[in-house]
Amino acid sequence: MSINLNGAVACVTGGGRGIGEATVRALVDQGARVVVGDIDEKAAEAVAASLSGVRAVKLDVADPESFENFLNVARELGPVDLLVNNAGIMRTGKFVDIDLAALHREMAINTGGVINGMRLVLPDMLQRSHGHIVNVSSMAGKMTCAGASVYTASKFAVAGLSRSVRAEIVGSGVSITTIMPSAVDTDLTAGMNIRGIPKAKPSEIAAEVIASCKHGQPEVTMPKWLYPVGTIEQALPERVGNWIKRIAGAQERIAPDNEKTREYQARVSRS
Template sequence: MPITLNGAVACVTGGGRGIGEAAVRALVDQGARVVIGDIDLAAAQAVAASLSGVQAVKLDVADPDSFEEFLKVAREMGPVDLLVNNAGIMRTGAFVTLDPASLHREMAINVGGVINGMRLVLPEMQQRRYGHIVNVSSMAGKMTCSGAAVYTASKFAVASLSRTVRAEIAGYGVSITTVMPSVVDTDLTAGMNIRGIPKARPCEIAAEVVASCRHGQPEVTMPKWLFPIGAIEQALPERLGHWVKRMAGAQERIAPDNARTRKYQERVSRS
């Protein structure tokens, strides 16, 4: 069932920058009343201040109590019609060299945040038989990315979780769309050697978020022609797939060490 965005109450996590900010702006353009949740409250407030009728709340998506307080602000305007689970981080580098605590935190944000958000809004949506959830995953949820092992695992988890919950709520009038971009021009990919890899702008992903409120399709890949990539990777012998990625310098492209990647890693270490 499509949802109407004009007048809808919409919640966007990680809305202080990147895809989240673009989604907030696109939803406001459609007439939605938006609440931004971000662990960086100053960034969220800056976005909210530039728009009409938008509120900003400090949110740690990995903390269920924090998520509940975020939703409480939205519910003061009415039932939540749309939740965009966008918040996420990526720690890069060789898996064995990364701090275990940072990797567990990455999973807590990227997967735990989606679990918390869906668990908190679905009962009300099911009761109303109305509502839509967008879970922002990645094409890393369909293929392995050397140099970002836990990020890859988290995006596989988001895609699988979304599929399973969709099956459980079938018939309740509530839809869940998993948006799976390739590379997006945000701070997360700053400094990476991504020549030859399809790249999107945040506003293009935001447009897919808005469109999903009408069509409710289960999965949307960006660009769309990448949809079968997961099946292709699974069909290849694993050793052959590893060889191809080594020849392409996959790890060096995903996890280079330079001023721009260090700046991003330093910021997310405080998330």
């Protein structure tokens, strides 16, 4: 499987900033015709305005009608060759302290958005025996993160969904790659005390998205050496894993209360 990006129609969700923006720019560099979607319409428009031939659409990935409209804008250019399901948010703090509606909204965006996107593009891709989907998950889809419980659950769900659908479409000519980064230098991690944890640049994740269009590998972890982490955690007795996380201060590092984290959480609450 290989997708020629030169002239391809590509859709990127959550493309107004961070990994999404970097991916849009990398795709344009490859000659793709890109439609960028983001719930922050102004952010999407700013990205599109800075590039040639990019279209911007207000997109709520949790809303199937909004997602269908986003894809229909892309279909004006031709059949969708690539969908990058990147949109996502992270609520941090103790599970019992976070508003229930906010937790459901987080799941609806992070997992529901991927369900919507895949279900809406796959029929056409399968009919054409051509297409590629990239689902941006996280290393939180392989290991549990205290202080970001629903985020962790949503990313496990994305990884499991991707694997299950891949099994259904084997030999179809359509591929699905799940990208699982560790910490990335975006607003999501700003303010977190993650010293000692590998931190990638958005452009590095974007490069992996581009590379996946050629190799079509099922899962890509970043950095690569983190691949067995999930297996190691599952092999450990839970009480041992919890002890290690307590000693490392995992929850306090992921969910600190400071100006940067409050700013991000305030923006997330408007998503």
